[in-house]
Each structure stands twice: as structure tokens, then as C-alpha cells.
Amino acid sequence: MTPAARPSLIEIAPHTTRPSALPDHVYAVLKHRILSCAMKPDERLVEKKLCDELRVSRTPLREALNRLSHEELVAFQPHAGYRVAPITLDGFRNLIELRAIVEAQAAALAAERATPEDIAELRAFATLPYDPDDERGFVDYCRANARFHLRVVRTTHNSMLENIVMSALDLYQRPTYLRIGRQLDPKNPSAKHRAITEAIAKHDASAAHEVMLQHVRGGGERILAALKAANYH
Amino acid sequence: MTPAARPSLIEIAPHTTRPSALPDHVYAVLKHRILSCAMKPDERLVEKKLCDELRVSRTPLREALNRLSHEELVAFQPHAGYRVAPITLDGFRNLIELRAIVEAQAAALAAERATPEDIAELRAFATLPYDPDDERGFVDYCRANARFHLRVVRTTHNSMLENIVMSALDLYQRPTYLRIGRQLDPKNPSAKHRAITEAIAKHDASAAHEVMLQHVRGGGERILAALKAANYH
DNA sequence: AAAATTTAGCTTGTATACAAGTATACAATC
DNA sequence: GATTGTATACTTGTATACAAGCTAAATTTT
Known part of the structure; x- marks a missing residue:
């Protein structure tokens, strides 16, 4: 039977060049x-x-x-x-380590390769909407965050790096959406995003690398601590 | 029909925890x-x-x-x-870049985390059989090479990094097997492998990082040049 | 009562029939 | 002669029937 009425909203892009x-x-x-x-x-x-x-x-x-x-x-x-798939501490630690390695280096490459258009778009994406009290706003915030990080790797023009970061951000979303550690977020990461963007704009690869590294590790550590507190193994 | 007599030799492990x-x-x-x-x-x-x-x-x-x-x-x-899938210059460049990023950083982490057993195994894997004139020997050489590189990432105990390097080494094999640039190999990479191993043994993360970086880039550049010479796009 | 064993039901694994879409060859037209 | 339209053969897309294997509950045994 050909499906007659199926839920029609595709909510997440398929990450693939295989449109079936x-x-x-x-x-x-x-x-x-x-x-x-x-x-x-x-x-x-x-x-x-x-x-x-x-x-x-x-x-x-x-x-x-x-x-x-x-x-x-x-x-x-x-x-x-x-x-x-279960959420495990080890899995999440590995994920942070992976993101730190790839995204920090990607930021450095982005600093070397960014065109004025890249920089303009990064600036547009850097500042995130953030309203921790609003459910809907939280989702928007997560999406915007992922968009910025993806835009950074995209600037490297290396599709393999891009795919890895896409998958990593997907896996990262789950602990975030669990609302675990949500309120622990000390401040809006927009400031860090802007710092990364400006390092890239100045073509300062090592600064971009360093700020991205701290940003990813910092966010990861916060969620990791919350997972531990919530008794994940 | 249940297949009666099928080719029984599994030549390559499936890289997955999904044994069907x-x-x-x-x-x-x-x-x-x-x-x-x-x-x-x-x-x-x-x-x-x-x-x-x-x-x-x-x-x-x-x-x-x-x-x-x-x-x-x-x-x-x-x-x-x-x-x-076609072999393209851009694809191969991206692949080298990915390997350089991940494997160099993995070597650094390995240096921090290696146990005496890790070091012993790395030493055992570092020296490769190499006989450029023998067809069969060439295949053995490629396998041994991949084994060493995988053993380095494995030392990080990060399965995500491991999977990425596995896939990357797979993709890397094809240009190698094409025999393109085979004779361009200036010397047996065993020396580099030993240098990486000794840096890890000394827990010298930055040395391990540096040597691995040069090793991956160097090998990649040679094959890339050969691909260009063979008119790949 | 606890442990082991059997069995029934349920879930996945594979094969295949049929539907839908694509490409190629051939003919008609410009 | 080149180009476009069309029909046919072929390939992939989906559904489903049947086989194989696992899980768990019920029964037997200790």
C-alpha cells in the first residue's frame, strides 16, 4: 500500500546526499x-x-x-x-573530546580561509536568542547554537569535517534536551561565539583555536557534571 | 532461498557492532x-x-x-x-586534512595515556615489512601500516576517534592500491613510526603530535602529487 | 519454593512480487 | 543533421509472505 496520509513535516535534514x-x-x-x-x-x-x-x-x-x-x-x-541508544558518561566524554579536537582545529582553518562573506554570516549567527525560562525559546537557542558551530566548520570547505561535526552536534543535543544542567548555564554563550568570530575575522588561527577549545570543553564539562549529578553511568 | 554455497571469506572486518x-x-x-x-x-x-x-x-x-x-x-x-565512488583531488585533500587533525591529536593523547602494554604493542607494530618489488608484499605493507595507525588511536580509548580513523584509513587505501605513486615512496615509513612510538613511550605529547602530523601530511602529499600527475580531478 | 526446561508467541531476517521511476534507442520533426 | 518526443526495457522503491531466532512465561523437576 502506498501511504495515504502520513505525517508530512520533515523536522530534521537528513545529513546526506541521498534523497530517497x-x-x-x-x-x-x-x-x-x-x-x-x-x-x-x-x-x-x-x-x-x-x-x-x-x-x-x-x-x-x-x-x-x-x-x-x-x-x-x-x-x-x-x-x-x-x-x-543509552546515554553514558564515557560516550559523552568521548564526544566532548572529539568535538574539542575537530572544532578547535576547524576554527583555526576557518581563520586562515574565511572570506568576507563567511565573516559576515558568522557575525550574524554568533549572537543567540536566549531565554532560559521559555520552553520554546530553549529549542530555538539550541538550533541557533548548532547553526553557529556548523557555520564555522563550513568555512573550512572540508565536507568530511563538516559531516563529523554534524553528527557530533546531533549526539550532543540529547543530553542538552534532557534539560539536565539547563539552569547551570552561567551565561549566554554568545560572548564566546563573538570572540571566536572576531578571531576568525582577524585571521588569527591560534586565537580561534584556543577560544573554540575552551568553549567546547567548558560547555561539555558543565553538562558532564550535570549528568553525573543525575546519576548517569 | 537460503544461499547454499556463497563465497565464504570475509576479508575486511565490518567496523560495526552490528553483526548480522x-x-x-x-x-x-x-x-x-x-x-x-x-x-x-x-x-x-x-x-x-x-x-x-x-x-x-x-x-x-x-x-x-x-x-x-x-x-x-x-x-x-x-x-x-x-x-x-570516484576518486577526486578535493576529496583526497579533505581526507588528508582530516587524518592530520585527528591522528596528530590522537598521538598526543596516546602519549598522555599509554600504558606499558600499549607501548610494547606499538613497538611491535612500528616496523613494517616493505618490499616494493613484490606485489603480495605491498598488500601486507599496507595492512601493517593501517594496523600501526589504528593502534595509536586505540591507545586513546576513545571509540569515536577510532571509528573516524578507521573510515579515513579505508578511504585512503584506494589511491594507495591504485599503485599510483607507489614507487615515489622515498623510504620505508618504519622510521617515522618508530619516532612516533618513542615519543609516546616518553609521554611527550607535543613531539608525538608533531611527528604524526608531518608523517600523515608527508605521505598524503606524495600520493596527492601522483594523483595530479595521473590526471585526476 | 527455587531452578531448570520446554514451549508458545513475538520479532527480526530474507526472499520475492509488484509498483514507480529512469534511461536508452528509435522515430518523427524541424 | 541535429533535436525533440515517445515507447520500451531495465533498475530501483516498496510491500509483504515466510523462515529463523530470541524472549519470556508456564510447566516440570529437584
């Missing part, structure tokens, strides 16, 4: 649910149920699940099914 | 063919033909092709099929 309508749609929907913790870590993902709900057959659904499992957003065991 | 026999097998076989250039860049991959040859139905085959396309080893266009 149905699997991409399912991928986007599931990914959004996982990242936003609408589907909780360790929750089971049963193919049949998701098929019925999304009005799709198992083939495109499985394609989406496979993709998610390779991105480590869902865990898989043969013949035992899929689960939403 | 048939798709993994197909993935491994195709990947080996692509990396070894038995299947040439831009060659078309028609599902039916591969199914008949590998004695597998389309479902597991497509799962393997999807994985390969996300790893950028095969290119895909909706309704138009799969092709072996």
Missing part, C-alpha cells in the same frame, strides 16, 4: 524523536509498531533504523531488535 | 573489491547482478550498499542506482 523520500522521512522523524528525548534512552523500537504508526512498510523503516544505528543513535542486537 | 551475518558479509566483500580497486571508480553496481553473483537476495545486498554509500565508498542517485 520515504526512508529519509522516517529517518528524520525518528531522529527528531530521539534527539528531543521524546523517545527515551533504552526505549525499545519495534518495527511493526513504528510501521503502523508511520504508515510505512518495513523496508524503508529498516533502512532508516540502520542509518540511525550506524550513527550510534540507536543500539542494535541481531534478532533482538533496536533500542534508543 | 549476510549483510555484513556482502558489505565486507564489496568493500574489499572497492578498496582494492578490483571494482574501479565510477563502475556501476547493479543490484540484480550482484545478487546473482553473491547468491543473496536484494534485501541484504541493499543494506550493504546503503552502508557503503554513507561511508562515501559508493555514490548513489535515487532511481538511478549505485556506482563506485
Whole structure:
């Protein structure tokens, strides 16, 4: 059966140059649910149920699940099914380390390569809307934050770095959305973003590297501490 | 039909925690063919033909092709099929840049974290068999080289870094196997490997970083020059 | 009562039929 | 002769039937 009325809103771009309508749609929907913790870590993902709900057959659904499992957003065991990937301290530490390495170096390369257009766009993206009391505002804030960080790597013109940072930011979203440590955010990161941007604008690679490094590590440490406090392992 | 007699040799490990026999097998076989250039860049991959040859139905085959396309080893266009991914100068430049960033930093972290066992294994892996005149010896050499580089990242105990370097080394193999620039290798890289190992043994992070950086860039530049000479774009 | 074992149900794994879209070859037209 | 339109063959996209394997509950045994 060709799906008649399916949820039509693609909320998250598929990160791929492989636009195959149905699997991409399912991928986007599931990914959004996982990242936003609408589907909780360790929750089971049963193919049949998701098929019925999304009005799709198992083939495109499985394609989406496979993709998610390779991105480590869902865990898989043969013949035992899929689960939403758990959030672990070690996993998050590794993630911070990865982001620190790649994004700091990307900022340095960006400083070497940025054109005036790059700099203008970075400036436009640097200042984030931030209203910790507003639920909706918090989501917007997260999106804007990711947009800035992606814009920095994009300035390197290295699509491989870009893809790695995209995946990393995705994985990073989950602990953030959990609201864990939300209120611990001491100040709006816009200041750091502006500092990074100005270092890039001055083509000061080592400054860009240093500020980005501290920024990523700082944010990571805060969330890590909150995860520990919330008793994650 | 359950496949009765299929080629049984898995030549390349699947890089994943997702051991599902048939798709993994197909993935491994195709990947080996692509990396070894038995299947040439831009060659078309028609599902039916591969199914008949590998004695597998389309479902597991497509799962393997999807994985390969996300790893950028095969290119895909909706309704138009799969092709072996082309080798491009820009792609290779990006790859070198990625390896340089991640592996250099990984070497530094390895220097901070290496245990005596790590160091012993690194020493064992550092010296490579190298006989540029022997076809078989060349393949062994490539494998041993990858093994050393992987052992360095593994010392960081960061599985994300490990996965990235694994993929990167895979992509790197293809230009190497093309034999392009093979004879340009000025000397056996064992010396560099030993230098990296000794820096790690001394827990000298910045030396490890520096030597690895030069090593990766140097090797990359040589192959890049050869690709240019061979008129790749 | 606790442990082990069997069995029934459920979930995933694979194969295949059918639908939809694409490309190529051939013909008609400019 | 080049170009465009069209039909046909081929390839991929999706759905579904059936096989294989796991989980967990119920029954038996100690």
C-alpha cells in the first residue's frame, strides 16, 4: 500500500546526499524523536509498531533504523531488535573530546580561509536568542547554537569535517534536551561565539583555536557534571 | 532461498557492532573489491547482478550498499542506482586534512595515556615489512601500516576517534592500491613510526603530535602529487 | 519454593512480487 | 543533421509472505 496520509513535516535534514523520500522521512522523524528525548534512552523500537504508526512498510523503516544505528543513535542486537541508544558518561566524554579536537582545529582553518562573506554570516549567527525560562525559546537557542558551530566548520570547505561535526552536534543535543544542567548555564554563550568570530575575522588561527577549545570543553564539562549529578553511568 | 554455497571469506572486518551475518558479509566483500580497486571508480553496481553473483537476495545486498554509500565508498542517485565512488583531488585533500587533525591529536593523547602494554604493542607494530618489488608484499605493507595507525588511536580509548580513523584509513587505501605513486615512496615509513612510538613511550605529547602530523601530511602529499600527475580531478 | 526446561508467541531476517521511476534507442520533426 | 518526443526495457522503491531466532512465561523437576 502506498501511504495515504502520513505525517508530512520533515523536522530534521537528513545529513546526506541521498534523497530517497520515504526512508529519509522516517529517518528524520525518528531522529527528531530521539534527539528531543521524546523517545527515551533504552526505549525499545519495534518495527511493526513504528510501521503502523508511520504508515510505512518495513523496508524503508529498516533502512532508516540502520542509518540511525550506524550513527550510534540507536543500539542494535541481531534478532533482538533496536533500542534508543543509552546515554553514558564515557560516550559523552568521548564526544566532548572529539568535538574539542575537530572544532578547535576547524576554527583555526576557518581563520586562515574565511572570506568576507563567511565573516559576515558568522557575525550574524554568533549572537543567540536566549531565554532560559521559555520552553520554546530553549529549542530555538539550541538550533541557533548548532547553526553557529556548523557555520564555522563550513568555512573550512572540508565536507568530511563538516559531516563529523554534524553528527557530533546531533549526539550532543540529547543530553542538552534532557534539560539536565539547563539552569547551570552561567551565561549566554554568545560572548564566546563573538570572540571566536572576531578571531576568525582577524585571521588569527591560534586565537580561534584556543577560544573554540575552551568553549567546547567548558560547555561539555558543565553538562558532564550535570549528568553525573543525575546519576548517569 | 537460503544461499547454499556463497563465497565464504570475509576479508575486511565490518567496523560495526552490528553483526548480522549476510549483510555484513556482502558489505565486507564489496568493500574489499572497492578498496582494492578490483571494482574501479565510477563502475556501476547493479543490484540484480550482484545478487546473482553473491547468491543473496536484494534485501541484504541493499543494506550493504546503503552502508557503503554513507561511508562515501559508493555514490548513489535515487532511481538511478549505485556506482563506485570516484576518486577526486578535493576529496583526497579533505581526507588528508582530516587524518592530520585527528591522528596528530590522537598521538598526543596516546602519549598522555599509554600504558606499558600499549607501548610494547606499538613497538611491535612500528616496523613494517616493505618490499616494493613484490606485489603480495605491498598488500601486507599496507595492512601493517593501517594496523600501526589504528593502534595509536586505540591507545586513546576513545571509540569515536577510532571509528573516524578507521573510515579515513579505508578511504585512503584506494589511491594507495591504485599503485599510483607507489614507487615515489622515498623510504620505508618504519622510521617515522618508530619516532612516533618513542615519543609516546616518553609521554611527550607535543613531539608525538608533531611527528604524526608531518608523517600523515608527508605521505598524503606524495600520493596527492601522483594523483595530479595521473590526471585526476 | 527455587531452578531448570520446554514451549508458545513475538520479532527480526530474507526472499520475492509488484509498483514507480529512469534511461536508452528509435522515430518523427524541424 | 541535429533535436525533440515517445515507447520500451531495465533498475530501483516498496510491500509483504515466510523462515529463523530470541524472549519470556508456564510447566516440570529437584
